[in-house]
Amino acid sequence: ATTIYQQGLAQASDTRDIRLALAAAFRSQQSYDQALEQFNAVLEETPDDADVFAELGVTYQAMGDQTQAEEAFNQIAQQAAADPRKIAQALTKLGNTYRDRGELAAAEERYQEALTTDPSYLGTYLQLAFLYQQQEKPDEALAIYQRAVEADPTSAEARFKLGQAYRITGDLDLAAEQFTQAVTLDPTRYNALLELGRILESQGKTADAIEKYAAAVAVNSFDQNARLLLGTAYRKAGNLDAAVEQLSKVLELNPENVEGAVQLGQVYISQNRTDDARQILEQALSVAARPGPVFFLLGEVARLQGDLPAAEQRYQEALAADPTLVDALLQLSDVYQAQGNQEAATQALDQALQGSSDDPTAVAGALTKLGNTLAAAGETDQAVERYREALTANPAYAGAYLQLAALYDSQSDPDAALAVYQDGVDALPDNAELHFRLGQALRRTGDAEAATTEIEQAVALTPNYWQARLNLGSLYEDANLLVQALDQYSQTVQLAPDSADAQFRFAQALRKSGQSQEAIAAFADLLEMPGGDAFPGAYLQMGLAYEALGQDDAAERRYLRAIELDPQSATAMYYLGDLYRRQGKLDDAISNFEQALAIDPSLAEASLQLSAAYRDSGDAERAQEIINQLTNDAAASPAVVAQAHIQLGVMALEASDTATALAQFRAAKKADPTVVGSYFQLAQILLQQGKPADALKQYTAAVEANPASAEAHFELGKALLRNSDDPRSAIDELEKAVEINPGYVEAYLQLSQALVLAGQENRAEVLLNRALKLAQRPELAARVLVQRGELLRQAGETGAAVSDFEAAIDKDPRNLAGYIGLGETFRDRDDLEQAISQYKRALLLDENYADAHVKLGNAYRDAGQYDDAVASLQTAVELQPDNAWYQLLLGDALLAADQPADALAAYQQAGEIEPAYNQDPSYFIRLAGAYRASDDVEQAMEAAKEAERLAVATGDTGEGALLVQAELQRSQELWQAAIDLYQTVLELNPERSQAVRGLALALEGQERNQEAVVQWRAYLKLAPRGEYIDEAREHLRRLVNSTG
Template identity: 25%
Template structure:
């Protein structure tokens, strides 16, 4: 209400008129333009005049009044203030400057700077007091406003601003009859008062008298054909009367004389919206909000338009601005909540709607929306409560029944859910959602014959449609009848060859039947019809992973992400894949991009935290996991990952506190229990660690973890006899590579070499691709002097991990020890990996020396000795190489230094013997 009068009433400016002026006087030309309603032309004329004489105060006044006519408050105030500073008479600018301040929504400036000077005549003082009253209205100071209006009327009983201000006060209280009386008083005092007719017209429009409003605005236009306010007021009345064509004519007149006046653009947007021209409406509204950011009707309509266009972020921004000012406007609040649900933020939708229940006591749509928000937020009890209220208010609306059924399904009330779905199906035979949900609910209840019957009934309603066949396939699959399931899914594809759901179901059936080739073919077929299909891309990646074809896994996941750049699943999966393959930087890059596309999404945040962790960005990872914990404080996984990072960064106490908090919330959370046990083990608090191991065994009796922890504790205490049965129990429960190797080490520690080698060999018979086990076996063979067996085991390990420098280094050394011609080629291959790795420099250097590349080998051995002077074997090799090359003095000095520096080391006897031989 206040904004209407600000836009319509406050544009009035008193334009002086001097008929005696010379015809070519630019000021008189400007006045002529203003009389004809050509305000823009007047501005041009006056600017030209001011270029010639910038100190012309009269031109400044007239230019300010021209801007006022155009609704440009800032420009009007600027010119009028210049006129004031140039010494123009107060009576020439004071009223217009006051109106310019009001037009800028600066009521305080009016009250601070504009006052009814006693030297002014009574009429001007009345005008000023009337405008001050309007300023008080804008500041919501009703009593002060009335006082100003009453004071104005004492100076001039017919003061237009005061009478019309009183009309505004009455209209604000929706006392339209009294408001109309004040407007009529102003008209009675001066029937040619355009402002009075405009206020009368707007008041009648607000009271619902649209024809009376149009008549009043027409009267104003009869008096002043170029008045923008009257044109826009009448256009608004016409629009409310569904007379869009007549409204457009008035808008066109405004555009013709004044250009892109914001309110005219707004009304054009309304007309475009009513015609369904959404883009046209949006373009106009963007211009309005650019000029008037706080024009709330435009914000509301822009929100509605954006929602219709699927631009939900824009819709939310605009609707939220409107609802903040008018939180109890039910239609706007409902649309904002619906938008927030579209954006996947049901909690915000709930906050938007909560507190409005009393105002919406008979609004079934409101309760259906609130219930749906709770349903999306997984607060199933509240969802069912509100959806039930919606159903009671609209018992014959099938869609509400279907939503209520969803709530009941989620909260486990399956019997009632099925009843609601049956009702929905009966109420609306075309409500596909209810039919589908009914079949699925019956499958979930294991009422499989009823599910088949419901799907058959659906098939009768939808002849030639593949969906009922897809549901029949699901029902038969639940019954264990894979042949019938396959038959219906194939029939669905015959009816619609590009029906992806059936093809994907058949692919799963192929996979369960151990036929990945057939499944891959189906996924490829799906992608032919739908290149973006996520399930097909992910399915192909899973098949590639089963085949250990990691290059193809990356290819399929990358394609899935490229085809669906904003989708969360492929991005998160790709990031996790890179982490698993040791490609930490690529994982971090993908995770950052994912979070940019899905700000604050839990999965995106977790992926980023894990990637930061893998890249050693400890502080960043901690910040990310803290954010996750703050969002979901009761999620043990997030809190455990935070504790891991805190511990890694050295913040041990903080980590322990997080693990303790995790176990307070989820006492049996295994990763936290294991972390605590490992912590106690590192601190050598073995009794405390054993208590945690017992707690794990009690909480997770089917898990191998408790026994494995017990074995680790016993092994650390060198209690190998006690460790062995614990590891054996763990291995029996869940055989794994780590347990196979722990058993091997424990048996060897007990001197049970035969049992150790037999056990690890037996494990490798069934786990041929366990590179860690092959490496462990190879090292043990090497240590035991069984060099040829060690070579065979290393070669197997190398075939599985071709890039392992450790395996290649040991294998090259063994080749040399056995006199194999494979030693030198492998050493040359290792040369590139030897930099800053003394153990590899030693191997490569020694092989080079033994195979005719003595100078190069010697340099490598010298570098190795510099990098690792504490390793006796490297320095002995250096001495041997020097001796072989005839440089015995240098060899002798190297050995003497070694024996002097290191009193006790494994190769001391060998060093002494070598020195004696020199």
């Protein structure tokens, strides 16, 4: 640098800045004489240059010549009178000179003069506040830093220093506010992030502190203190792997960082990596100025490895290095006790108590250890006294609460234990373990809601507390909150990948939420864990998952493997029997159910299924006998008794004994109102009796009795959809169903239909996409694809619709709706040949599928194959002779096939089947068409007038009926009557092209050709691709030629 600056001096005309830079470079090399030479050279050119005098003063200070430095600074004050900032800078530097010489009063005087000269100069505030801090005047320093921020609110340095001052005076909230402002103004100021982290950690907000420390490390990854703070916070939060990563980096940056080694040693001990801990700690011993904590941790390593003599030696070395290390005495007591030396153990505890008289925490720790010793010896009353004394010494000592409550639990006194845990939480609201233990205690009392609140708080305080997350997931699962349960189990598995219990619960929750394929994969992971292959429960759950996928053979193999591992597993026998019953292997099913009951007679589910199997095999007497035993079993749970009554009710329905069935279903509700099956059965009976409103009440009662039942919300949603034109209430219930059970594909299908009715087609498609991901059985996936295909077809996206229908058929070739959907889509495209082919494919699978015959008939009619259309629709009517709609469609086909008499008979039959048709204008228009085709104009006109009357009575215009009347009048060459009717129709609807055509023809009949020309031209504009376009052009050509 000096070489380049010297080259610049030789070339530049204005050398001031180069000389100043060269002088500064010489000064940094401690070449003070050369630096002074350059500064003086500048002064020769600009004698009043205050900046140069300031640099001279700094140089003299560096040389230790305070007199010359002071003289230079005084020179600035004399020469820079016109510039207050330079005077303030000079006075500040002069104040620094006095401060460095120990003349603190003179320094303060100069700083105050500087502030009087230029109150906006930030440097003076910072130096004066620092002076006050040196003098241990925190209040005065705080006031000056506050003035500094007022002088320059945008200064990150000023806000950082003010934050530190607030922290020193104990005002942490204001300190955090200033540190946050400092980071906002200067995101690279990582020390402010560290300060924020310290404050948050002191407030028990470890997770938030970690976020700040991590941000600081991201700014400066080479700061060992930042990594030490981050690693220590990770250790406190239980994230041991992350702690190891950060603390190892500390030692890479500085192998002699003893605190980093101590923290890393503690982490290794927590991970049971005792050899790694010993290696790190022994390395730290060689450089530790205060080796007491290192010796202590080495004692912990030896104790954990079972080397009690080595542990004793290390604890003694720790005490020799630091006699106040009470923890060493406490652990030494444990070692003596383990060695059977009760006298030495008691002596060590007494020493700990004496040595910690000024430290409440140490006293509480010693008393708690003494309580543990007494409890282990069976002297529980004295142990309780010691724990109570510990809490008196330090009410914030968590260990005493935990040990005292655990002692009460061991004595089967849950109320006392619960009270202690509650006291602990009240005293230490930020202690995650106390919240967790209180939650567990509350759960044991049956207060699941309060338990959930406490364990949620434990997780919030320590997000990596996997045991708390595991228990929280279980609580959510019990409450049917499967989404929340899955979230907790998933995070638990990540935090504790070696926990078989966590993996099992995660996989089981996946299965319960309908994610069978994912559940199987998770159970497979469990089986690969050490000892996992011998876990019968995993095979049972895998079997259930395979059943949900329709893979019965795979399910059977898993159940058999579970029985092989545990031949006395009644549950495995039950599941296998249930599979056999569903497959129709009733003898095998009965055998397995009976074996399950022989192992565990209290397995009520097996009794229920055994009864059902006997009923399926035709032995109703034996079935009823088993169920009666259950209903009379005093030991049976209310839910089991309710299920038994439901089964009795089903058996009564099969015997056509509705009264008995009703009585049984009501008895089921009384036995256990939360078993929703009884409500569903009652609702079905009411629906069959034509009482939909009463049925709806049953579904509503089911939801009220068991609001956590996804099935209850689903059934209520379906009922509301049937009973109301407004789908919003149905949507609410169906959304609750999928919220409770996110894998409920049937609910997604119903919810999608409801959303379509509400005009929310886009959201309906989104839900069908989600259902398709969840539908892992091919048959169910095919149904989802068909419903989505129909939604796309209705939206006019025929290409995507065809893809969905074809995919549905690939997944389930027997899905008739897939073929029908394809046919309808091709019919929309006017590809009638393909449409007819698809309807025929459906009929090959089920020749009695009436709807397929109807759609085939419609397609034939569209194609002009009227005889085929009649044949197909006649088949549909034969299959469902009471279907009035099919009769109407048959009449339409017969009329198109020029069979008006038969068409009229079909229409009349439809009217007899469905009396409501006699109040429908369109029905009489059909009749009018049939009468007209039969040349019975009088009857046709009567029917058309009735259609008009009905339409007007319902508030309609009746234009369709009027058009039919006009056509009839024209067919009788009653031209003026026809013209009047056509004009009335066009007054009601000027866009009615058929009326325009009829009017033109009637005008021609009266030889009003010019007016006819006007109407034919109007027809061409209204219907440029209409059915009669060629006719209109021919009439226009002829009329124009004749009229000119």
